[in-house]
Amino acid sequence: MPEDSSSIDYAMEKASGPHFSGLRFDGLLSSSPPNSSVVSSLSHLRSAVSSSSPASSDPDAPKQPFIIGVSGGTASGKTTVCDMIIQQLHDHRVVLVNQDSFYRGLTSEELQRVQEYNFDHPDAFDTEQLLHCAETLKSGQPYQVPIYDFKTHQRRSDTFRQVNASDVIILEGILVFHDSRVRNLMNMKIFVDTDADVRLARRIRRDTVERGRDVNSVLEQYAKFVKPAFDDFVLPSKKYADVIIPRGGDNHVAVDLITQHIHTKLGQHDLCKIYPNVYVIQSTFQIRGMHTLIREKDISKHDFVFYSDRLIRLVVEHGLGHLPFTEKQVVTPTGAVYTGVDFCKKLCGVSIIRSGESMENALRACCKGIKIGKILIHRDGDNGKQLIYEKLPHDISERHVLLLDPVLATGNSANQAIELLIQKGVPESHIIFLNLISAPEGIHCVCKRFPALKIVTSEIDQCLNQEFRVIPGLGEFGDRYFGTDEEDQ
Template sequence: MPETTLTMDYVMEASSSAHFSGLRVDGLLRSSQSASSSPRSASSAAATSTEANFPKQPFVIGVSGGTASGKTTVCDMIIQQLHDHRVVLVNQDSFYRGLTPEESERVHEYNFDHPDAFDTEQLLECVGILKSGHSVQVPIYDFKNHRRCSDSFRQVNASDVIILEGILVFHDPRVRNLMNLKIFVDTDADVRLARRIRRDTVERGRDVNSVLEQYGKFVKPAFDDFVLPSKKYADVIIPRGGENHVAIDLIVQHIRTKLGQHDLCKIYPNMYVIQSTFQIRGMHTLIRDREISKHDFVFYSDRLIRLVVEHGLGHLPFTEKQVITPTGSVYTGVDFCKKLCGVSIVRSGESMENALRACCKGIKIGKILIHRDGDNGKQVMFFHRLDALPFLKLNEICSSLHKFICLLKQLIYEKLPKDISERHVLLLDPVLATGNSASHAIELLLQKGVPESYIIFLNLISAPEGIHCVCKRYPSLKIVTSEIDDSLNDEFRVIPGMGEFGDRYFGTDD
């Protein structure tokens, strides 16, 4: 039985109306409905203007491979299985350049498999319009006369999923950069030649000799020079094309997962939201209820925090480890990351320490105290030890305007493990609001030598403004949260939020 080969590299992103099915993704629809129905003040709407700069993005899939490799079959199978989403198929063949009269007279000497045969600029324009949420007119190419139909186009509407299919869609980096997922269909050369002969003679009115001559003179050399080298850019490689049902099923499952993500997770690949269940929604309902008792608030908050911590630990590196089980068998598993510590932002972050200690026995935990200066979102930092104040050179300060502001305006104290630069750091704070507190804490960790990619920021709820602030400034850092809320209000409080978490958790509220 042939083995299924499926390669995925995620550090882990137009057809006729017949290719449309179902409604928009429920999660995306609910998000837009809740945003429009929830009452917000004018200042709140202004505060979320950053969100408007990031419109909902469709999931773009590139499908490449040699001629007659089965690309269209793979696309059709993906479309059929994504029956509950709107999907459009855009063929690179639609963007062939029309031949001039001189080229038409010598059509047998024209290389249709060369990148110059396509109008890539128009392809980029059309896909860009679709990604921005607008419909577009795609040209129709006449393969018998080798020119575009000047008086007719195909109307392609905006959709949840855009599939871009063609032999050279991976060749141009500008086109590749539009894609969230790149699939290469890998089929034996003899099978591809037989399919091409059948297709060109039946569908395009050509004789066998001309097909074979073109294949030997242009198609095969172009495949070796342009198509095959682009295979290295693929995230997924499907051998045997449409016959590989296992690979296609896995791809569709992955696409469904991506479509179910919050929009901000599509914009920022370093943003992670734990999968929502009725249990998680129920716990959020309880801790957000202002009438809940302190005992219940702490109990259900601890449960949610434990889930976030466990999810965050899953992003740490691991090594393979073998153990002997009580039955004498060998079990191959993984060993936990040894160099690890927690850092809590006092005082709300201290509520997350018990969950971290329960998951990581004997873990070291440092503390950072950030004092909020009024209600304007500005922060002042304080730490626990003055004797560790670092000496900063002028050129280091001037290297970043943001660091200059953060470091010169703040008096820094710290109580952190001495070897923190060698450790992966779990930064703890239940609420990500403006992102200022988190940014100041992250800057301190970076000054202490912690690599940005070693920091995982854990919180219960996040506001879009804070996500934009942290993720754009620190693209290598990871954020793990249990829910993304709507916005900040004019007092820079998360809406709907859960109030002052520290006061509610430690019983110091009124």
């Protein structure tokens, strides 16, 4: 995803309500928001999850924590926002790591001219150690965070703060977005935006009471270093934020929405936290039971087809829910007006032969008269990269495309099919890839190359084995569905 902000993003930032320039709150749009500024913000949601760090496909690996970066100007209310998030996530393990802990200790020469030292410059921080801390915690290991003494301007040598691996890790500081390596570890980036006069008043109160400084020195430091550093380093990092919160801790609406989103993400598969374009339909005992049946090797062909069709129908219905819509009003038999939505008109399906054809009936049952194209890719001996045959609607570039393949394994065939669709003029964001099960390796392969498309699946399996089969998987889906075997092919 490009890091340059559009003019729309900058216009949004100047409005008065909470801004979500990159956050998706699935399920919240149907309820009535508390105020109109939230309505305006929700219409611009995109994705709060960084796609830079792959999750491990090892089932025994520790769960990936959800890493939140909180930045903003000095005394903007960052800590207050962090405390509110921690309080609302009381049922999860949450740790706060403050960038201030990673100030470099001043040398004797710097101490003699401490009034001339710029504590708001990126060079004042040991970013390498902060990065090491974040990477260590993300890997599930504890870390000894240094304790910085603001009166002596040195790290304390007699003690440290032990931070253990947790479900949620919050990195807070004025420049936590400055270094791209730290920034890319974050699943969500929050910028706390508070009026400059309010921030100055808070800084005077904090530095005089907590850090033993007089008002004149605080004002001098603010004018000489703090404000220029904010303009040069902190404010430009605002463009990287997924969520911008005006008024800091006073904005309860924004904080509530953020914590709702975090709760949702914590309940998702790790890959859904990393790739916001991956959607796993919500599991129920019915869905779990159908997966149990179709994965059993001794199930009859009739039952395999029956329960596969049921699951495929659920995946198709879920995929259709990600298509764009327009508002539509109709008059009901009672004479009342009902405000609803109109389906996307320009739509087609494309099945990857042969297994993908098993999903066509479910798509036709949901979308009457839908056009369906075909793509055949040679899977053996060429890593799924050799295109054999394609037959697509002539106006496919004008349509949203539902790409059909029940199993996403290595992702090579999917990538070839997606590349063909893009060559035909289909925008990447207009492609929704539907499958029953996905391997983590395939998700990584597709999402890294095509971050704008969407993947909808009913379950993410553990991994691929040495033969590139999905584990635990369900075998050769096409053979089981169509009643063939390898000898007949």
